[in-house]
Amino acid sequence: MEGLTFYALAYLAAAVFAVIISRRLGLGSVVGYIAAGVIVGPILHVSGAGSEYLEQFSEFGIVMMLFLIGMEIDPQMVWRLKGKLIGLGGLQVVLTLVAVGVFGTLLGFSWQQSALFGCVVALSSTAIVLQTLEEKGLLESDGGRASFAVLLFQDLAVIPMLACIPMLASVTTVTNSAHGETFFATLPGWASALLTLGAVVFVVAAGHYLSRPVFRSIAQLGLREVFTAAALLVVVAIAALMSAVGLSPALGAFLAGVxxxxxxxxxxxxxxxxxxxxxxxxxxxxxxxAKIDLSILLQHWAIVLVATLAMMLIKVGVLLPLAWLFRLRATAAWLFALGLAQAGEFGFVLLSLGRERNIFSEEMVSISILVITLGMVLTPGLFILFDRIVTLLDSRGATRADDEPEEGTVIVAGLGRFGQIVNRMLLANGHKPVVLDFRADVVDDLRKFGIRSFFGDAGRPDLLDSAGLAKANVIVVAIDDPDRAVEIVTYARRANPSIKIVARAYDRLHYYRLSDAGADYIVRELFGSSLEAAVLTLRSLGMHPYEVEKRRNVFIEQDLAGLKRMAPLFDGVTPVSDNPDFIAGFNDIGKVIENAMLGNRTAYNDLVRRGWTPPVLDDSHALKAEQSRQ
Incomplete structure (x- = not known):
């Protein structure tokens, strides 16, 4: 079987299975796609004219990615991160480029090749790093914020890098047909410059003045498919225009996105x-x-391994001093340096363009692709290394003396939007809690207002002990990481059996996990606010406030009764979808309210007419989990 259908079948089948396996192994989707290409190319030898068309078609993925990146540029966010964005990000890119460029020149590569190698190594994997930081709950930490700022600068730095590649290539080796330069080759320099400038001005003007009325007219027609076609038309038209004047299509797409x-x-x-x-x-x-030559991997596996380790050592050698220069704390500095130690997805783009411009040979590109891929594969191991370093720093007392929290009767773990309200309420009523948070700027700001706040991960047992967990009366677990919250509750209950634990739950299943871990009061983070919205809706529909309050309390009683009945059926190991007892119990509870939703409100109204009592502390927002465990 030949033709486009065959190539599409082979590529899609390999992509689906390889990406699923790669994500299961925690390696990310990029590694999975590359592995799929190896399967259909070097292993199965699926090649031919059809694959060349697919390769040309795939380049629009880069154009669309830069178009979306441009649309995500928020001037306010850029201004807020200007210090780390320009200072930390700019220094990282420049110093890495210089270090790799000098190192490459000493090894015998041309200055053009060394410079392009420097551009490749200076970039990190935005997709892998941000996904890992978010999964580990470290995105809002000092190291996470610094990493985000540098990744954002790297994405912006890709644009001048793409624009500089034609200048790195020799005139005699440039593949002019790739970007339409043959058409303008006979024009004088001033005419070519004017055409280039005119194209850029046209993209900016059309994006600002022409696109809005066009999209508005399409939106008024209500034709979703036409709007989608118009969006693709914008990207393809910009790519064609930029190619016609000899500029990178990705550059034009990014500009239009901004x-x-x-x-x-x-x-x-x-x-x-x-x-x-x-x-x-x-x-x-x-x-x-698909272009990776497995024979090159077998022949040069030592070079690939040494080059990967050298790349990571150079990046860590640049990133770690910069982290200290910008006053990142010890653990944040190591998170920043190790998290960004790999090369990124844009490296493949730069290598591909370098091959088109004959800056790199096929063999050099194949080895470089293997180095980038291996670096991505090793990234999860770098985060494991970071955890080991944090443990080592803690064991050596790396936390400064003035960062050791004082003992307090109330400990608040986490001061995001949820924890801030708890802390303010406690302060307003004469209590002075000890606040633990891993964001240094939040800690510093709270200290200015005289609030005892200390930098650190509230999940660390040593920090909880230093905060006086053994003698505290109450601990409020307000972090938004469900797994970390369960770990804190488990340790707090074991370290101080008599302490009262108030924990923030993400949803009902998280509620059951916190209950098993030993939490006394569990607050479902959206239950109270959602219920308040429903109350206001009923009042807006004309129901008397007294009647609304009665029905509100009946709803709460039924919901809490259901939680109490379901808690013993949740074992924390078996998924609820595979737990027949849990499924049966879930289908059985709340019959009265469910019938009311379907229009049979007789039983519900009977409950309401029985009367009600004023709300008490633990009925509307929290339930004593210890009761559900009895």
Whole structure:
């Protein structure tokens, strides 16, 4: 079987299975797509004219990605992060580029090759790093914020890097047909410059003045598919225009995205293009993997391994001193340095363009792709190494003396939006809690207001002990990481059996886990606010406030009764979908309210007419978990 159908079948089948396995192993989707390309290319030898068309088609994935990145540029966010964005991010890119460039020149590479190698190594994997930081709950930490700022600068730095690649290539070795330069080769320099400038001005003007009325007219027609087609037309048209004047299509797409960042159609454009971007970008990484020569891997495996380790050592050697220079604390500095030690997805783009411009040979590109891929594969191991370093620093007392929290009767673990309200309420009533948070700026700001706050991960047993957990009366677990919250509750109950534990629950299943861990009071974070919205809705519909309050309390009683009945059926190990007792209990509870929702309100009204009592402390927002365990 030949033709486009065969190639599409082979690529899609390999992508689905390889990406699923890669994500299961925690390696990310990029590694999975590259592995899929290796399967359909070097292993199964699926090649031919059809694959060349797929490769050309896949390049639009890069264009769409930069278009979406441009739309995500928020001037306020950039201004807020300007210090780390320009200072830390700029220094990291420049110093890494210089270090790799000098190192490459000493090894005998040309200055053009060394400079392009420096650009590749200076970038990190945005997808892998941000996903890992979010999964570990470290994105809002000092190291996480610094990493985000540097990744954002790296994404912006890709644009001048793409623009500089043609200048790195020799005139005699440039593949002019790739970007339409042959058409303008006979024009004088001033005419070519004017055409280039005119194209950029046209993109900015059209994006600002022409796109809005066009999209508004399409939106008024209510034709979703036409809007999607128009969004793709914008990206393809910009790519064609930039190629015609000899500029990078990705540069034009990024510029158009920035122009449309404040458009009222921003969300719709993002939603329409995102699926195409994901598929085409995955196809691009697969074509990269398909070009890997396994014989080169077998012949040069030592070079690949040494080059990968050298790349990571150079990046850590640049990142760690910069972290100390910008006063990141010890653990935050190591998180920053190790988290960004790999090369990123844009490296594949730069290598591909370098091959087109004959800066790199096929063999050099194949080895470089293997180095980047191996670096991505090793990234989860770097985060494990970070955990070991944190443990080692803690055991050596790396926390400064003035950061050791004082003992207090109330401990608040986490001071996000949830913890702030708890802390303010306690302060207003004469209590002075000890606050633990891993964001140094939050800690410093609280100290200015005289609030005892201390930097650190509240999940660390040593920090909880230093905060006086053994003698505290109450601990409020207000962090938004469900797994970490369960760990804190478990340790607090074991370290101080008599302490009262108030814990924030993400949902009902998290409620059961916290209950098993030993929490006394469990607050479902959205239950109270959602119920308040329902109460206001009933009042707006004309129901008397007294009647609304009665029905509110009956609803709460039924909901809490259901929680109490279901808690013993949750074992914390078996998924609820595979737990027949839990499924049966869930289908059985709340019959009265369910019938009321279906229109049979007789039983519900009977409950309401029985009367009600004023709300008490633990009926509307929290339930004593110890009762549900009896």
């Amino acid at each position: 122009v449309l960042a404040n458009s009222e159609f921003k969300q719709e454009l993002q939603n329409d293009i995102e699926p195409f971007k994901g598929l085409l970008l995955g196809l691009f990484f697969m074509t990269i993997g």
